[in-house]
Amino acid sequence: MKILVCISHVPDTTSKINFTNGDTEFDTNGVQFVINPNDEFGLTRAIWFQEQQGAHITVVNVGGPETEPTLRKALAIGANEAIRININPTDGFMVATALADVVKNGGYDLVIAGKESLDYNGGMVPGMLAGLLGYSFVNACIELTIDGNTAQVAREIDGGKERLTASLPLVVGGQKGLVEEKDLRIPNMRGIMTARTKTLTVLETTASGNSVSVKFEKPAAKSAVKLVAADQLDELINLLHNEAKVI
Amino acid sequence: MSILIYAESAPDASGGKFKKTAFELASYAKKVAESWGTTVTAVTINHNEIGELAEYGVDKVVCAQHADLNAFNAKNYADVLKQVAQKEQSKLVVLSSTTDSLYIAPLLSVGLQAGYASNVVALPLGNNPLQVKRTAFSNKAFVTTELKGDCNLISLAKNSFGLVLANGAAASEDFTPTLESSANSVRVTGVEQSSGQITIADADIVVSAGRGLKGPENWGMIEELASVLGAATACSKPVSDLGWRPHSEHVGQTGKPVATNLYIAIGISGAIQHIAGVNSSKVKVVINTDPEAPFFKVADYGVVGDAFEVIPQLIQKLKAFKAQ
Numbered sequence: 046m047k048i049l050v051c052i053s054h055v056p057d058t059t060s061k062i063n064f065t066n067g068d069t070e071f072d073t074n075g076v077q078f079v080i081n082p083n084d085e086f087g088l089t090r091a092i093w094f095q096e097q098q099g100a101h102i103t104v105v106n107v108g109g110p111e112t113e114p115t116l117r118k119a120l121a122i123g124a125n126e127a128i129r130i131n132i133n134p135t136d137g138f139m140v141a142t143a144l145a146d147v148v149k150n151g152g153y154d155l156v157i158a159g160k161e162s163l164d165y166n167g168g169m170v171p172g173m174l175a176g177l178l179g180y181s182f183v184n185a186c187i188e189l190t191i192d193g194n195t196a197q198v199a200r201e202i203d204g205g206k207e208r209l210t211a212s213l214p215l216v217v218g219g220q221k222g223l224v225e226e227k228d229l230r231i232p233n234m235r236g237i238m239t240a241r242t243k244t245l246t247v248l249e250t251t252a253s254g255n256s257v258s259v260k261f262e263k264p265a266a267k268s269a270v271k272l273v274a275a276d277q278l279d280e281l282i283n284l285l286h287n288e289a290k291v292i
Numbered sequence: 293m294s295i296l297i298y299a300e301s302a303p304d305a306s307g308g309k310f311k312k313t314a315f316e317l318a319s320y321a322k323k324v325a326e327s328w329g330t331t332v333t334a335v336t337i338n339h340n341e342i343g344e345l346a347e348y349g350v351d352k353v354v355c356a357q358h359a360d361l362n363a364f365n366a367k368n369y370a371d372v373l374k375q376v377a378q379k380e381q382s383k384l385v386v387l388s389s390t391t392d393s394l395y396i397a398p399l400l401s402v403g404l405q406a407g408y409a410s411n412v413v414a415l416p417l418g419n420n421p422l423q424v425k426r427t428a429f430s431n432k433a434f435v436t437t438e439l440k441g442d443c444n445l446i447s448l449a450k451n452s453f454g455l456v457l458a459n460g461a462a463a464s465e466d467f468t469p470t471l472e473s474s475a476n477s478v479r480v481t482g483v484e485q486s487s488g489q490i491t492i493a494d495a496d497i498v499v500s501a502g503r504g505l506k507g508p509e510n511w512g513m514i515e516e517l518a519s520v521l522g523a524a525t526a527c528s529k530p531v532s533d534l535g536w537r538p539h540s541e542h543v544g545q546t547g548k549p550v551a552t553n554l555y556i557a558i559g560i561s562g563a564i565q566h567i568a569g570v571n572s573s574k575v576k577v578v579i580n581t582d583p584e585a586p587f588f589k590v591a592d593y594g595v596v597g598d599a600f601e602v603i604p605q606l607i608q609k610l611k612a613f614k615a616q
Contacts, residue, residue, distance in 0.1 A: 058545060058565050062432040082546055136437075138401075138408070163545070165428050165435070168410050172366075172398025181477040182366065184395040202391050203493035205485030205540065207364075212477045218395075221546045226533065256407040259423070260436040270578070270588050275597030278609050281577070284593055286613070289575045291497070291554040292521065 046100040046191065048091045049148060051158035051170065052119050053081035054112035058163065064261040071164070071261065073111075080115055083159025087219035089230050090189060091157060092123045098191070100155075101125050105147055107140045109133050113245065120240035121232030127245040132252065137165070139254035141173035146250065148178055153214065155196070160185050160218035165258075171218035181211040187222025294352065295321045296382040298373055299334040299345055300390055303364075303483075308339065311494065312455075313388035313448075315348040319456035320448055321386050322349025323415060334462075335376050337361050337369060342464055349458035354380075356467045364392060367475035370399035375469050377404055377443065384422070385445045389551075390493060397447050407439030410447040430545060430568035450493075450551045451574065492543065495524035497554040498573070500543060502528035504559020504580065504599055508536035513603045514558065520610045526550065528560045544569035559599050562587025579603070 056062070057077040065072040080088070094100035104119040105128040106112045116127040130143045148156055156175075161168035175182030181196075187206060188199035196211045201222065232240070273281045285292045299314035314334070321332040331351040336342060338361050342353040356372045373396065377385050385406065387393040394410070401408035409424050413434070417423040421438050424446055428435045439446075492498055499518040505511065511525075518525045525541060532542035543550045545565040555573035559580060560566060567590055570576070578591040581598050588594045595602055 056429070058430070058568060062429045064433070137398075141398075141402075163430055166411055166430065167408075168394055169398040169401070169408055172395065173402050173408075176370075176399045176402030179474065182399065183478060184366070185391060200391075200395075201540075202483070202485065204489065204491030205483065207480055208482040208484070209478055209480050211479075222539070226546070255405075255441050256409060256437050256439045258435045259438050261428075262434050262436075263432070264434065267590060270591045270594040272588075272594045272596065275595055275602050278595070278602065278606050281593060281595060281606070282609055282613050285554065285575070285577070289554070289592065291575045292610075292613075 046094060046098060046155065047151065047153045048094060048100050048102050049151060049153040049156045050084065050088045050091050050102060050104045050119070050124065051144060051156065052084050052088070052104050052106045052115060053159060053162040053164070054078050054106055054108055054115040055081045055162050055164045062263070068261045069259065078115060080118060081159050081162045083161060083163075083220050085229055086221055086223040087157035087159060087217070088119055088122060088124065089228060090219065090223040092230060093224065094191065095123065103128060103151065103153070105130065105144065107132060107134050107143050116245060117240050118232060120243045120245070121236040122230045123236060126243055129245065129247050130250050131247050132250050134254065135258070136254035136256045137167040137169035138173055138256065139252045141170050141177055142252035143250040144170070144174050145177040146252075147248065148174070155191065155213065156180070156216045157219050158216070160220045168218075171216050175216035178214070178216070181213070181215040182217075183209060183211055183215065184218035186217040186219050189217060189223055294331040294333040294380050294382060295325050295328070296373070296377050296380060296385045297321045297332065297334050297350070298387050298393060298396070299336050299350075299353075300388060300393060301336065301339045310344060311388070311390065313390060313450060314345070315455050316450070316453055317386050317388055317448060318345055318348035318350045320415070320453045322456065322458055324384065328419065333376070333380050333382070335373055337372060342462060346460045346462035347457055348455060349460060350462045351460065353462050353464040354467045355464055356469050358469055358471060360471050363480045365475050365478065365480070366392070366395045366399055367478065368471050370396045370403055371471060371475070372469045373400050374403040376467060383443050385443065387445065387447045389447050389450050394447060397445060401445045404443050404445065405441060406443045406445040407441035408445045409437045409439060411449045412446045413449050413452040427572065431571040432568070449572065451553060452551075490522065490524040492524045492526055492541070492548050492550060495552055497521045497523035497556070498526050498543070498550055498552045499523045499556045499558070500526035500528065500560060500570075501531070501558040501599075502560030503530050505531075510600075511537065513607065517556075517603055517607050517610070520607055520614065523556075528566055529563070557587055557591075558603065560587060561585045562590065
């Protein structure tokens with residue numbers, strides 16, 4: 046089984062978000078980048094398939110050379126090889142189009158991409174990729190096992206979960222639940238050493254997008270919290286009813 | 293040329309009614325249609341009770357009917373919407389941010405070769421080219437996105453526009469879509485859903501509690517408070533990790549996102565990942581013993597106090613308020 050795990054290179058959750066160049070670009074200055082958390086669940090699930098069913102894992106990122114440390118980390122966690130598609134994408138469609146060529150040429154049985162990345166929160170790449178390839182697609186995937194040419198999958202729905210069967214090749218939009226958080230892998234020293242010598246292929250692409258981010262802004266500063274004394278709860282109800290108008 | 297919306301309804305097992313988001317989409321699309329000088333067409337799938345849609349500005353309802361659409365299938369549903377959008381020559385398709393619509397949207401955007409923006413929170417900022425405002429960086433920023441398709445698709449963030457009543461009447465027509473057998477490569481085999489409870493996705497109010505509650509045995513008062521308010525219950529990540537509450541209640545960055553009108557956080561200090569997941573809620577109330585809890589910095593209203601004293605009193609006072 047050949048698995049492709051798509052890795053987004055995103056700012057750590059605790060990063061301060063700032064913009065530069067007249068608020069038209071994200072300011073990466075001083076920002077710590079990590080593997081997108083939704084992708085990390087997918088990568089660890091892929092490692093499970095590698096250990097249990099002998100799967101071969103390729104990790105892929107669409108981005109410039111600055112994303113390579115993130116790919117090396119995925120290799121240190123246990124992926125067999127890495128691909129970087131050398132373009133600074135302007136939108137999710139460009140990412141999906143670039144990935145589609147890699148999937149077609151690589152003959153992957155399973156593609157796992159996080160259901161959304163924590164930078165642009167688009168939630169579009171896995172579905173667009175499946176749509177471009179005509180592959181089976183399950184989004185918000187929280188359970189995944191594979192037997193032969195068929196996957197048993199669960200996806201999160203409002204207030205519960207839905208169980209599905211899907212035939213391979215399959216694209217899943219992954220999230221927490223593919224593995225539990227306590228089972229996420231972190232690189233060990235041996236992994237870090239071997240990652241240095243694993244193959245990282247750089248490919249070029251002619252993919253183009255159909256949307257572009259033109260301006261960023263930060264939310265208006267929030268007014269200070271209105272504190273209500275613990276013995277004045279009538280006042281809280283009054284505020285929620287008459288001022289906020291939410292009850 | 294009309295603006296197309298997908299009026300999503302609940303499964304028959306849960307009453308089959310339209311979701312509230314369907315009316316929000318209609319209200320939003322009507323406003324855009326007025327400025328574009330066009331009309332709003334809604335698509336329903338195996339659902340014929342269409343009267344309510346006209347009350348929110350829908351001019352025409354296309355009722356797609358097919359036996360194979362009884363079970364949700366993202367590919368089939370996307371194909372239905374694509375076929376209606378092409379028939380209506382729509383330049384803009386608006387979907388909601390429910391789990392199912394977010395599953396359909398990217399497939400539909402590829403099918404229509406449409407530009408796509410999710411988490412849209414306001415009316416278009418410009419029409420030529422189409423510019424929309426959306427949230428990004430886990431609600432820490434807004435971004436203006438320019439969509440370049442001949443047809444474009446947006447997902448409207450929940451509770452970002454609200455409901456606007458309109459006096460109108462809607463024409464309706466039946467539509468039989470052509471479904472592809474390739475959609476059968478994904479099939480639903482079962483659904484596990486708690487019934488009778490308000491889900492976090494549908495709720496207007498969410499009551500959420502954290503480790504400050506000290507143990508699962510103390511959740512009775514949280515459930516009672518939620519029931520008085522008609523709210524859904526939720527919890528912080530440590531609480532779900534400890535197994536005090538089911539994973540489906542975990543809200544935050546790696547859990548469910550919350551975009552309600554009112555979010556009440558009890559005994560939750562406010563880790564940045566938690567706040568990222570709930571920050572798009574309109575009004576946030578924080579109840580915590582620690583006045584230094586970071587959650588107070590992003591809250592609208594706060595009570596510094598012990599949940600075990602505050603919550604029972606709040607329940608009594610809310611009951612009296614509701615009885616008025």
